[in-house]
Structure formats: structure tokens, C-alpha cells
Amino acid sequence: MAWISKKRLKETLKAYLFLAPFLAVFIGLVVYPIGVGFRLSLYGQRGARMWYVGFENYQRVFSDSMFWSAFRVPLFLLLVQVPLMLFLATMIAFLYETRKNGGPVYRFLYYLPYTIPGIVSGIVWSYIFSDSMSPLHPLLNLFGFQNVKLLTRGNVPGILLVIILWQFTGYTAFLIYSSLIAIPKEYSEAAQLDGAGMWQIAFRIKLPLLKGPLITLFIFNAIGAMQVFNEPWMLANLVVLPLNYTPAMYIYNSAFSQGRFTYASAMGIILAVITCGFSWYVLRSAGRQILGRRH
Numbered sequence: 001m002a003w004i005s006k007k008r009l010k011e012t013l014k015a016y017l018f019l020a021p022f023l024a025v026f027i028g029l030v031v032y033p034i035g036v037g038f039r040l041s042l043y044g045q046r047g048a049r050m051w052y053v054g055f056e057n058y059q060r061v062f063s064d065s066m067f068w069s070a071f072r073v074p075l076f077l078l079l080v081q082v083p084l085m086l087f088l089a090t091m092i093a094f095l096y097e098t099r100k101n102g103g104p105v106y107r108f109l110y111y112l113p114y115t116i117p118g119i120v121s122g123i124v125w126s127y128i129f130s131d132s133m134s135p136l137h138p139l140l141n142l143f144g145f146q147n148v149k150l151l152t153r154g155n156v157p158g159i160l161l162v163i164i165l166w167q168f169t170g171y172t173a174f175l176i177y178s179s180l181i182a183i184p185k186e187y188s189e190a191a192q193l194d195g196a197g198m199w200q201i202a203f204r205i206k207l208p209l210l211k212g213p214l215i216t217l218f219i220f221n222a223i224g225a226m227q228v229f230n231e232p233w234m235l236a237n238l239v240v241l242p243l244n245y246t247p248a249m250y251i252y253n254s255a256f257s258q259g260r261f262t263y264a265s266a267m268g269i270i271l272a273v274i275t276c277g278f279s280w281y282v283l284r285s286a287g288r289q290i291l292g293r294r295h
Contacts, residue, residue, distance in 0.1 A: 034272070041266035050262065057266035067267055070244040073157060073232070077225035081161050085221065086214060088165070089172035094202045096177045107177070110170030118167070122234025125163045126151075130238055151239050156232065163231050168224075172217055179213040180206060215286045219279045226275050247271050 044053040061067055096107060113121070127133055129151045140148050151159065183206055191201045229248035232241060236249075243257070244250035251271070255264035 034269075037265045038269055040262050041269055043262045045260065045262045047259070057263050058270065060263065061266050061270055064267075066244040067247065067250060067270075070247045070250045071226075073160070073246050074226045074228060076157050077160065077164065077228060078222055081164055082218060082221045082225055084161075085165055085169050085172060086217060088169050089176055089217075090207070090210070090214070092169070092173035093176035093180050094199075094206075096173065097180055098198065107174060111174050112170070113167045114171035116167070118230035119234065121163065121167055122231050125159070125166075125231075126234050126238050129159055129235075151235065153239055153241065156235055156239065156241065156245075159235065160228070160231050164228075168221070172221070175217060176210065176213060179210055183209050211286075215282065219282055222278065222282070223275050226271065226278070 041057050042052060042054055043050045044056065092110060116124075128135065131149055131151060134150055136150065137148075140146075187205050187209075188201050191205055196204070227248050228246050229252070232245050232249060233252075235241070236245070241249075243253040247267070248271075251264045251267045254260045254267065
């Protein structure tokens with residue numbers, strides 16, 4: 001028994017040593033900043049002078065209509081962009097699987113937009129939708145649309161939808177494809193023997209088996225929608241957007257434009273709690289459905 005306990009202790013130490021580099025980076029770059037941000041949110045601020053106020057900043061955030069109205073764009077992305085992107089990515093992943101010749105080339109082309117930094121893609125798309133330099137104007141003029149303003153405040157949500165779909169759909173499709181090729185071929189072969197076609201196999205056999213990866217991707221993309229910043233920030237250089245166009249923009253402007261760092265920290269903590277709570281709810285609901293079906 002002593003030999004077994006020593007062996008188990010040795011294996012446990014090896015596991016923690018293996019995890020140590022990740023844990024050190026995670027604690028240093030994630031846990032510690034969150035702790036500092038929470039501590040900062042408990043203080044009031046006027047210029048360089050700070051004093052302890054407890055949870056007063058949080059009470060102000062809950063009554064701040066500008067903060068809560070900033071969630072309109074993230075909710076639009078959550079309800080429209082995320083489901084649409086998962087649908088398109090799933091279709092692309094199925095097409096990946098059917099293409100034997102040239103598949104790697106198509107995967108590379110679809111994945112390429114994800115490799116472009118968000119700021120760079122924001123600059124490119126700002127140029128595409130700009131009123132003076134847009135390459136779309138000659139095409140619009142050809143169809144009789146003269147002097148059309150592409151970039152207006154009302155069009156920004158639709159433009160954000162296009163930019164985010166362009167940038168992340170290929171990457172999401174690549175992840176779905178990775179899960180797709182992990183499905184045992186025996187399922188497809190048995191369905192083919194029963195006379196099922198390619199799309200019947202895809203939608204009735206493989207798609208239900210992708211439920212776990214799709215839920216995970218939904219959560220990750222939902223988090224991205226709640227924290228969207230780069231794309232509207234770049235578009236704000238061409239069209240006037242409110243300081244609270246998204247929660248992340250409102251937090252940034254409150255901290256660096258208005259100097260309200262402690263108040264911005266409180267908003268950041270609340271945004272993190274909302275995001276974590278939503279992720280936990282989706283995971284719990286999905287877990288109950290999966291376990292319920294198994295039983």
C-alpha cells in the first residue's frame with residue numbers, strides 16, 4: 001500500500017509539473033489581473049486620488065442605463081451572427097469532407113481570414129465601406145445606385161455581421177471539420193448499405209454527433225459577441241458611434257477617455273460575470289439534454 005501511495009504521489013507530482021507552465025501563465029495573465037481589477041473596482045477615483053468605497057461602483061453600474069443599452073449590438077450578434085456562422089461553418093465542413101481533390105487548398109483559403117489581425121482586417125473593411133475610396137461604388141453606380149452612403153450608423157450592425165462572418169467562419173468550419181473526421185466511418189458505411197445518401201448521412205447521422213463541439217463553439221463565439229471591440233472601434237474612425245456602442249467600447253472610453261478607471265473596472269467585472277453566467281447556463285442546459293437522451 002505504501003508503494004502504491006508513493007507511486008500515485010509521484011504521478012500526481014509529474015502531472016502538476018507538466019501543468020506548471022500553463023498554470024503560471026494562466027495565473028499571471030488571467031487570475032492576477034482579474035484580482036487587481038476587482039480590487040480596483042472597490043475604490044472611488046478623482047484624478048490621481050483614490051479612496052475605498054466598497055461596492056458603490058457596482059451599484060452605480062446597475063443603475064447606469066448607458067451600460068445596459070450597450071448590449072444591443074452584442075445581442076444582435078448573439079442572435080443572428082453566431083447561429084448563422086455555425087450554420088455556414090457546418091455546411092463548409094461537410095463540403096470539406098466531400099472534396100477529395102483540392103481539399104487542403106480550400107481549407108487554407110477559408111482559414112486565411114482568421115490569420116489576419118483584427119485591427120488590420122478592420123482597416124481593410126473600413127476602406128471597403130468608406131464613402132470616398134470604396135471599390136464598391138463603381139459596381140453600385142453600374143446598377144444605378146448613385147452616391148449611396150455605405151457606412152452609416154444604421155448600417156454598422158450589418159457591416160459588423162459581414163466582417164465577423166468573413167473573419168471567423170472559415171476557422172469555425174475548420175474546427176467542425178476536425179470533429180467531423182473523428183466520427184467513426186462505420187456509421188456512414190452502415191447508412192450507405194441502408195440506402196442513405198450523402199446529405200442524409202450528413203444531417204441525420206453526423207450532425208447529431210457534432211452537438212458537443214457545436215455547443216462549445218456556440219459558447220466561445222457568444223463570448224466573442226459579448227466582448228466585441230476591434231471591429232466597431234475601427235469603424236468609429238469613419239462614422240460617429242456612441243461611446244457605449246458596445247460594452248467593451250464603453251468600458252474602454254470610461255477608462256481611457258474619461259479617466260474613470262475604477263468605474264470601468266467594476267463594469268468589466270460585471271461583464272465577465274454575465275459572460276460566465278451565460279456560458280454556465282448553456283453548458284448546464286446542454287448537459288441535461290445530452291444526459292436525458294442517453295437515459
